[in-house]
Amino acid sequence: MGVLVRVPTPLRRLTNNQDKVEVEATTIAEFIDRMEGDYPGFKERLLDETGELRYFVNIYLNGEDVRFLQGTETSTKAGDEISIVPAVAGG
Numbered sequence: 001m002g003v004l005v006r007v008p009t010p011l012r013r014l015t016n017n018q019d020k021v022e023v024e025a026t027t028i029a030e031f032i033d034r035m036e037g038d039y040p041g042f043k044e045r046l047l048d049e050t051g052e053l054r055y056f057v058n059i060y061l062n063g064e065d066v067r068f069l070q071g072t073e074t075s076t077k078a079g080d081e082i083s084i085v086p087a088v089a090g091g
Contacts, residue, residue, distance in 0.1 A: 001022070002078060003022065003025050003076050003081070004081045005023060005082045006084065007019055008085060011042065014041055014045075015039050023035060025076050028073070031076060032046055053072065055087075056087040057086055058085040061074055061080060062081055
């Protein structure tokens with residue numbers, strides 16, 4: 001059993017319309033790299049040119065924002081759940 005990833009609607013075209021995928025990863029950075037390997041184009045939608053999370057993308061590990069943990073170096077383990085949540089703006 002790996003890490004369960006909940007894929008938001010805007011990224012599902014990269015995952016063949018799957019709303020959930022499972023990957024083997026021990027950190028958020030490794031999860032992003034594995035997703036890029038399986039679904040090319042995924043990484044550039046999550047990380048900016050410096051390798052930091054894009055400001056309009058939130059990644060949650062078991063309900064906690066990874067920005068308040070160790071960012072992309074946050075550890076993961078089998079059975080964890082990652083949710084990718086694009087920020088929504090409006091007026």
